[in-house]
Amino acid sequence: ETQDKPKEVMYTISIRALSELLEIENSYMEHLKNYVSFLNQKVESLRMFINSVKHENLLSKADRLQYVSNPLNSLGLVRRAHEDWPKLMAYIRDSDTAKVDVEEMHTLVNRTPIAEDMQEALLGMDRIEHFYGLKSSDMVKGLLAGHQLQTRMSAPDCLALGDYMYNRSEFRRSAQWYRLALSVFKEPQNSIARQFYLPKQEELRRKFVISRLQEGSVDSLSQYLKELSEDPGTPLAYLKPKEAITAIERGCRGKFPPNPQLVCRYNRTTTPFMRIAPLKEEEISRNPLIWLYHDVIYDSEIAQLTNLTRDEMIQGTTDNYTTPDQLIRLFHVKITEDDGGKLDKTLVNRMADISGLDVGNTTSLARINYGLGGYFPEHSDYKDIRLYPELNEEGDRLMTFLFYMTDVPVGGATIFPSAQLSIQPRKGSALFWYNLHNNGEPNSLTRHAVCPMILGNRWVSVKSMLNYEQMFRKPCYR
Numbered sequence: 001e002t003q004d005k006p007k008e009v010m011y012t013i014s015i016r017a018l019s020e021l022l023e024i025e026n027s028y029m030e031h032l033k034n035y036v037s038f039l040n041q042k043v044e045s046l047r048m049f050i051n052s053v054k055h056e057n058l059l060s061k062a063d064r065l066q067y068v069s070n071p072l073n074s075l076g077l078v079r080r081a082h083e084d085w086p087k088l089m090a091y092i093r094d095s096d097t098a099k100v101d102v103e104e105m106h107t108l109v110n111r112t113p114i115a116e117d118m119q120e121a122l123l124g125m126d127r128i129e130h131f132y133g134l135k136s137s138d139m140v141k142g143l144l145a146g147h148q149l150q151t152r153m154s155a156p157d158c159l160a161l162g163d164y165m166y167n168r169s170e171f172r173r174s175a176q177w178y179r180l181a182l183s184v185f186k187e188p189q190n191s192i193a194r195q196f197y198l199p200k201q202e203e204l205r206r207k208f209v210i211s212r213l214q215e216g217s218v219d220s221l222s223q224y225l226k227e228l229s230e231d232p233g234t235p236l237a238y239l240k241p242k243e244a245i246t247a248i249e250r251g252c253r254g255k256f257p258p259n260p261q262l263v264c265r266y267n268r269t270t271t272p273f274m275r276i277a278p279l280k281e282e283e284i285s286r287n288p289l290i291w292l293y294h295d296v297i298y299d300s301e302i303a304q305l306t307n308l309t310r311d312e313m314i315q316g317t318t319d320n321y322t323t324p325d326q327l328i329r330l331f332h333v334k335i336t337e338d339d340g341g342k343l344d345k346t347l348v349n350r351m352a353d354i355s356g357l358d359v360g361n362t363t364s365l366a367r368i369n370y371g372l373g374g375y376f377p378e379h380s381d382y383k384d385i386r387l388y389p390e391l392n393e394e395g396d397r398l399m400t401f402l403f404y405m406t407d408v409p410v411g412g413a414t415i416f417p418s419a420q421l422s423i424q425p426r427k428g429s430a431l432f433w434y435n436l437h438n439n440g441e442p443n444s445l446t447r448h449a450v451c452p453m454i455l456g457n458r459w460v461s462v463k464s465m466l467n468y469e470q471m472f473r474k475p476c477y478r
C-alpha cells in the first residue's frame with residue numbers, strides 16, 4: 001500500500017487512460033497465467049509423488065506391522081521422511097519462477113486504481129442511469145439508451161452499484177441494483193464471483209429490504225418481500241416522490257425541439273481564405289450566435305493532436321471553470337500555451353479564417369479526453385468582467401471555438417440548456433459561438449454543458465478568443 005503510485009493516478013476520467021489500465025490488466029493476466037501453469041506443473045509432480053507412495057490397503061494395525069516388517073519398505077519410509085518430506089515442503093513453499101510472477105503481480109496491483117477511481121467509475125454509471133432515465137435491468141443486459149451492446153454486467157458490478165446508491169441515500173435505486181445482483185448471481189457463470197465477492201444471498205435480500213425500509217414502513221414489509229420475488233425488470237414503486245427532470249437531463253435525453261435549420265450553405269465570404277476553401281457552414285442559432293462547420297480538421301491532424309501520453313495530460317476539474325456548484329473531476333486535458341506546436345498555430349489560424357476574428361494573443365488551446373460517464377456541468381465560458389475587474393485589460397472571452405475530434409455514438413452532446421440546443425459531436429466538425437452580446441455583456445443563453453458520455457471516446461479541442469483583441473475585426477451582428 002505504501003509504495004509510491006505514479007503521479008497521475010486516475011484512470012476513469014479519460015478513455016485514453018482507461019486503455020492504459022487495460023494494458024496493465026493484460027500483463028497482470030499474463031503473470032497469472034504463468035503462475036497457474038507453474039501451479040499445474042507442481043500439482044502434477046505432487047500427484048506423481050502421491051501415486052508412488054500407495055498405502056491404501058494398510059488400514060489395520062496388523063497390516064501396518066506387516067508392511068514395516070519388510071526392510072525395503074522400512075528403508076523407503078525412513079528415507080522419504082528424512083529426505084523427501086523436507087524437499088517437498090520447500091517445493092510447496094517456493095519457486096523462483098513463481099516468485100517473479102507473484103512479485104510482478106504485486107507491482108501491477110500497486111499501479112491499479114485507487115479507491116477514488118472505483119468511486120469515479122460508479123459515479124459515471126450513476127450518471128448514465130440517472131441522466132438518461134435508464135432502467136437498471138436494461139443496463140445489466142447491455143442495453144444503453146436504445147443501443148444494444150454485446151456486454152452484460154456481472155453480479156459484483158450490480159452489488160457495487162447497489163452499495164454506491166445506498167451510500168448516496170438513493171434507496172429505490174439501491175434496492176433495484178441489489179435485486180438485480182441477486183438474479184445475476186444465480187446465473188451459473190457467476191460461481192467464481194460468488195466465492196470472491198458476494199455476500200450470501202440472504203445478505204443481498206437483507207440489503208434489498210433495508211433499502212426499501214429506508215423510504216417505506218415496516219407495515220409494508222410483506223409488499224417488499226413480494227417485490228423481491230418479482231422479475232428484476234419490474235420497476236419498483238416510488239416510496240418517495242419522483243424527482244422532476246432538469247432542463248439538462250431533458251436535453252441529454254433528446255427532448256429539446258430539433259435544432260432549427262436556419263441556414264446551411266458554403267461560406268465563401270468571411271475571409272479571403274474562404275473564397276479559396278469554402279466551408280460547409282450551418283447556422284445553428286441566432287441568439288446566441290452559434291455556427292457549426294463540417295470537415296474543418298483533418299484525420300491526420302486529429303491523430304497528432306490526440307497522441308498524448310499520460311505525463312502530458314492533467315486532470316481538469318470544475319474549479320477551473322465558472323461552474324457554480326460541486327467540485328467534480330471533468331476529464332484529462334492538455335493545455336498548449338500560445339507558443340505551442342506548429343499544429344496548434346495552424347488550427348488557431350484556421351479558427352481565425354473561419355470566424356473572421358483576430359486570434360492574436362488568445363487563450364490557450366485545450367485538448368480534452370472524457371472518461372466513463374464523463375460529464376461537464378452547465379457553465380459559461382465568459383467570466384463577466386463586472387465581477388472580475390482584472391479582466392479589464394484583455395476583455396472577457398468573446399467567443400469559443402470547439403473542434404470535435406471524434407464521433408460520439410451515444411451520449412456526450414454539447415448542450416445549451418437555456419437556448420434548448422443540443423449538438424452531437426461529429427469527427428472533423430467545429431462549433432463556434434459568441435459568449436458576449438454586441439455591447440460586451442455576457443449572454444447567459446450561452447451557458448452550456450456536456451451530457452454524460454455513454455459510448456465512445458470523446459476528444460475535443462477548445463479555444464476561446466478575448467474581446468478587446470477584436471475591436472477592429474468583429475463584425476457587428478444583430
Ligand SMILES: O=C(O)CCC(=O)C(=O)O
Nearest residue numbers: 376381402414450460462
Ligand atoms: O466538450 C465540450 O463539448 C465543451 C467543452 C467546454 O465547454 C469547455 O471547454 O469550456
Ligand SMILES: [Fe+2]
Nearest residue numbers: 379380381448
Ligand atoms: Fe465551456
